[in-house]
Amino acid sequence: MEEQDVYIEERIFFSDRVISVEKTMMKKSEAEWKKILTPDEFKVLRKKGTEPPFTGKYVHQAAEGTYICAGCGNLLFSSEKKFGSGSGWPSFSATVAPDAVVVKPDNSLFMKRIEVVCAQCGGHLGHVFDDGPLPTGKRYCMNSISLRFVEKNKLKKS
Numbered sequence: 375m376e377e378q379d380v381y382i383e384e385r386i387f388f389s390d391r392v393i394s395v396e397k398t399m400m401k402k403s404e405a406e407w408k409k410i411l412t413p414d415e416f417k418v419l420r421k422k423g424t425e426p427p428f429t430g431k432y433v434h435q436a437a438e439g440t441y442i443c444a445g446c447g448n449l450l451f452s453s454e455k456k457f458g459s460g461s462g463w464p465s466f467s468a469t470v471a472p473d474a475v476v477v478k479p480d481n482s483l484f485m486k487r488i489e490v491v492c493a494q495c496g497g498h499l500g501h502v503f504d505d506g507p508l509p510t511g512k513r514y515c516m517n518s519i520s521l522r523f524v525e526k527n528k529l530k531k532s
């Protein structure tokens with residue numbers, strides 16, 4: 375029952391932000407996205423698909439670096455917050471910044487989940503759950519295909 379309360383609170387808290395972010399989100403037509411993304415990326419990022427567990431290239435990625443949005447390059451996650459969740463998808467306990475992503479209720483597939491989208495382009499990244507490690511208690515369960523990994527020493531442009 376506590377979980378339910380948290381869920382409702384988040385819902386209310388984030389609903390205002392979703393509206394404001396959606397107004398400013400990068401607007402591209404489907405045709406434009408199809409030119410930029412591979413068919414598989416398009417399926418997940420723009421059509422809210424989910425890659426099968428243990429198939430993504432970042433599930434076991436342990437190198438130090440940053441994960442950016444595959445759609446627009448927005449900085450999303452740091453390897454510091456990545457942990458092995460055993461779920462089959464790359465999992466993080468926090469985003470690099472509170473405004474990197476936007477979350478919204480997703481009641482599809484008869485489940486109450488919270489969808490995570492890129493705050494810059496609105497691309498579907500995955501879902502966030504409340505069973506992650508402390509101190510955040512969050513588990514951002516992401517699709518590898520929605521992310522691009524940039525190794526630490528390659529992040530700074532020379």
Ligand SMILES: [Zn+2]
Nearest residue numbers: 443446492495
């Ligand atoms: Zn993006």
